[in-house]
Amino acid sequence: MKFSAFALAATTLLTSTAALAAPTYIHAGRVIAVPGQAPRGATTIVVDAGKIVSLQDGYVPAPEGATAIDLKDKTVLPGLIDSHTHLASDRAGNEGIVAMVTEGMPLHAMETYWNGMKTLRAGFTTVRNLGDEGGKVLALKEAIKRGWVQGPRIIDAGESISTTGGHMDGRVGLADEMHGMIGTENLCDGADDCRRAVRRQIGRGADVIKFATTGGVNSGTGLATRMVEDEAKALVETAHAYGRKVAVHAHGLDGIKLAVRAGADSIEHGTTIDEETAKMMAKAGTYYVPTLSTVNGYLERLAANPNAYPPAIKAQIDWRIGITGKSLQIAYPLGVKIAYGTDAGVSKHGRNADEFELLVKFGMPPAEAIKAATVNAAALLGVDKETGTLEAGKAADIIAVSGDPLADVKTLKTMKFVMARGEVIVGP
Secondary structure, three states: OOOOOHHHHHHHHHHHHHHHOOEEEEEEEEEOOOOOOOOEEEEEEEEEOOEEEEEEEOOOOOOOOOEEEEEEEEEEEEEEEEEEEOOOOOOHHHHHHHHHHHHOHHHHHHHHHHHHHHHHOEEEEEEEEEEEEEOOHHHHHHHHHHOOOOOOOEOOOOOOEEOOOOOOOOOOOOHHHHHHOOOOOEOOOOHHHHHHHHHHHHHHOOEEEEEEOEOOOOOOOOEEEEEOHHHHHHHHHHHHHHOEEEEEEEOOOHHHHHHHHHHHOEEEEEEOOOOOHHHHHHHHEEEEEEEOOOOHHHHHHHOOOOOOOHHHHHHHHHHHHOOHHHHHHHHHHHOOEEEOOEEEOOOOOOOOHHHHHHHHHHHOOOHHHHHHHEEEEEEEEHOOOOOOOOOOOEOOOOOEOOOOOOHHHHHHOOOOOOEEEEEEEEEE
């Protein structure tokens, strides 16, 4: 039997009424609703069915049946976004190598979930995960979407792509006898092969494509460019043809320029950016994701164990520590768009907010650092219609801290309240 127009309208009305049956009223003392704009004073944020219904001036009494949350003595912000994470591990150097060969995929999958929850409790309600092996993060992303487990919203790259012998070649540094246990489908040589590698990751469910134009610190493959022009262009063109953005790991200057010329959407690390390259990036609209807090992970592991890394990698780590922040000091004043990203997994998961302090140390005002972790990161990840600001119709990704993060970004290291898509994760 067909529904009449009246019956259909009545059904829609009943559905809408049911959805608003048990809203949440958040009474916030101060609200940075749109980072980069002036904060609001006393505000009531109405949340229902995982979304923000409205922001109203003053403290509107919660109606009968609604939940009231008192954050009158807190500063409330949009959920934070980390544009560069590796959820599958919190271990690196020799410890990471041992774990790779002594622990199975099921345990690593549990570690991935554990790291996701540390990240979420730290106030990061969205992450872009830029590479892991075995599909652990792809599985976690799907489980979170289905409501099976809690976790941040995940934009995932599948497995990162590089040329043979490049930064993402998992066989580098291992004995030949172990090469057979390492997958190579993420490696490509030549333009056609690179197109295949992109399509393979998209076929696995990748939301974004990541590849490396240079070697890397942690792989011991250095700063040199490990890819040629037609390969980089083929990777970017194929990803864009499939509606996927592209993040490029690049340390050395030539590799950064190669990625910008190829049309990359973001440069990850970008450790040796100079003025010419910064101007190229600003003109092209290429985002820069500095990942400054990698140095924290290095320093902590080396303090605990001076032999945490093989000697060749330790030499590169020393270089990275010494040069960290210099590219940001050049890029930010020249108008390069900055998106917040930590490289968590190299730094520690759950400590993602440490990056704020480093961004400010190397030249960004606190308000701009917060904007990088909300408005800018949401635009880069393509989720700006869903999150990144507190506005009616967007997901209820809401955090609260004590004090004023516009005066002291260190307040963002201690979350007093975290809500992700309408679900309370931390206190009040």
